Amino acid sequence: MLYPLKFHPVYKDYIWGGRNLSKFGKQLPEGKVAESWELACHPDGMSVVRNGIYEGRTLKSMIEEFGGDIVGELGAESAGFPLLIKLIDANDRLSVQVHPDDEFAKAHEGDNGKNEMWYILDAKPGAKLVYGLKKGITKSDFEKAVRENRIEDCLNYINVKAGDFINIPAGLIHAIGDGIILAEIQQSSNVTYRVYDYNRRDAHGNLRPLHIEKAMQVINFNAGDIKYPYEGLEYKRSDNVSLKVLVANKHFCVELYKISGNITQETNFRKFHAYICIAGSGEIGYQNERVSIGQGETVLIPACIGEYRIKGKLTLLKTYVPDLDADIYGKLMEMGYKKEEIKEKIAGLDWQKPNN
Template structure:
């Protein structure tokens, strides 16, 4: 019988017109070109990551899900719709502005077959001076005023633009109009979905030289004009050895922790745990500290639900995600 252990994966890299090379700063080796996304832990038709460490090396997350099911992923760890791993973990390098976009809920009838809605959250790992994001609509925007603004090219006048810095976090429920902008590097925790509706793309060409497709009608239908409950916060108040909750919803809970000494914790039978190392380095130990892995910024780990007790040591900033 194979004992559970922390799993690391080979990222699936995605070329994007707005991407860059910043993921290399984490020691990752993306292919040539503008790489916008590193899918770090993924079980999706558009990208599945494979284990790179331990006895399961070479197996895809989909194979692990099929082989171990809820024993390793937890009683809540397989999505009821589609039967896949419920979350998708990314690192995003925004060398240019992303399209202004909005995501549907699980109940939207226009979803592709088997696809989930997309509620997500961002943690800003790095931001250049004067970096910003687009985060929600200004008050009073209606489907009619948004359609008019799209037709006459004034959509940016209806959007909230928010300055950002490292350590900021943003919860983005489905229905929230949003866009990351140039100069930010973020960790993204989201529902396992690859459905995005583009409202506006700055009239720029895509990687193939042609304008990228817009999804105006779907966008107007799924937008939450009165707000979907988006929240943001500064996280500089996080204290060593304590978890600061950044976001919680039906799909995930995300917390920030500062590691300064050995920190003991444990998984639960309900859910796997995902660790994203944001800064620093250290060691992840389990099996009564008899097994350990070194970690550094940019590393992502999937801890099986049945791993039990584990510990973090070193000097680092960590995001912990699990199913509520």
């Protein structure tokens, strides 16, 4: 019998990391810790179950055995597990980078493309992100800036604070600034094309490699006026709970749950649910099983579970692979929201593919 699954984190020690994930309950190894891969089924990082009768099993082996009972029909199109969930400590700036879409990544890297979203958990005063290019920057403008080593002149910056959320589609130039801790939900992929790295050197004194040629092929130069911020769309509120859709696209939907009491959820045997606890604590109950969840922990609800309950005082990010027509437009329009209002408030729905 499957049950709500918890996993050991997979830590990454990239040069821009720090020690700040300890603020969110992580027991960190020595040295810099840049990322905690919370839920991953990728050759570069594999989740291992840490609770119940399947303790010690890899997520890959679980999916090989149970397949759709874990991922559901909506997650079955992707080999393995379709998403990768991380916590990121940007103690220093990340490189300016871009990710390819599925078509380019499969052809050139043998991996999935990478659409992602960020939810800001903590940020120093004045913290900034790179979010696309300045309006009007053309491909030739950018190529010239690369040659003249003045890429920073082309970048669009936004201020962020705890509670903000950002959709990062494939093709959008982006970078996390220093002093930011965030949760990242993305396609299961590890393909990144660095465009600019502030001329930093690694521990061996070497410049980290850039990927200008491939980056120029995938950057969306029509995205200079991309909208920010989005409000999200609240679809349930009571004395005990508020639920809000933040980001939705064909790869994932991310919702924000604030719970003080009890709530019942349902997978409909079609999709997995994954929860990141960003504040507070509680438990997830299924039949006679009870799984605790606290700040900094991630729990995977297999699709076959059906109905389950969440109890406690906690704030969660919930993610799943959606049927956009049924889970987003259909559900919200039944509640009286207009389609244009839904697209206006939920990040990701109004994104247009590049037409370079």
